[in-house]
Amino acid sequence: MTTTSLPPQPKPNLDTEGFWQATKSGQLSICRCQECQLWLQPPLERCRQCGATTRFEAVSGKGSIYSFVVVRHGAVPGYLDTLPYVVAIIELDEQVGLRLPTRLLDVAPETVEIGQRVAVQLVDLPGGEFRVACFRQASD
Ligand SMILES: [Zn+2]
Known part of the structure; x- marks a missing residue:
């Protein structure tokens, strides 16, 4: 496979880093509100429904x-x-x-x-x- 035929690479940021770390360790994880339990995709630092903090959890x-x-x-x-x-x-x-x-x-x-x-x-x-x-x- 030549360099020009390689797929584009993800560029993790503060919101998406948890997703990429999880997949590296073999788990699909999605951002979830720690208060109202709403799943958030795309991931957000704060819940769009209640404003509480979020973290990545396995699905x-x-x-x-x-x-x-x-x-x-x-x-x-x-x-x-x-x-x-x-x-x-x-x-x-x-x-x-x-x-x-x-x-x-x-x-x-x-x-x-x-x-x-x-x-x-x-x-x-x-x-x-x-x-x-x-x-x-x-x-x-
Ligand atoms: Zn919430």
Whole structure:
């Protein structure tokens, strides 16, 4: 793999650093209010509902496809040799409206449907030290 074919790398900031640390250690974690328990994605320093402090907590990694697109023309370095692939929005089981963008692994695009069950799989991102949260079709 040449340098030009490596995917873009995350650039963690104060709000997202906890997410990336969790994936490195093998866990999908989402920002959660420590007072009213609201899950917050994208992460925030303070809860948008009650203003209390937040922290990252592990989630089940299970959810359903909320929406998706099939990428047939490559625009992102690192994925040109995997066309076509599916980019999806996953609604996590923990909370209605708690959604995460992702790439679906090992799936034929024509078999993907909104509402299908999926489960997380953390994948090493080539060219750096990060692991990204991808999803694959699941039965439950
Ligand atoms: Zn709150």
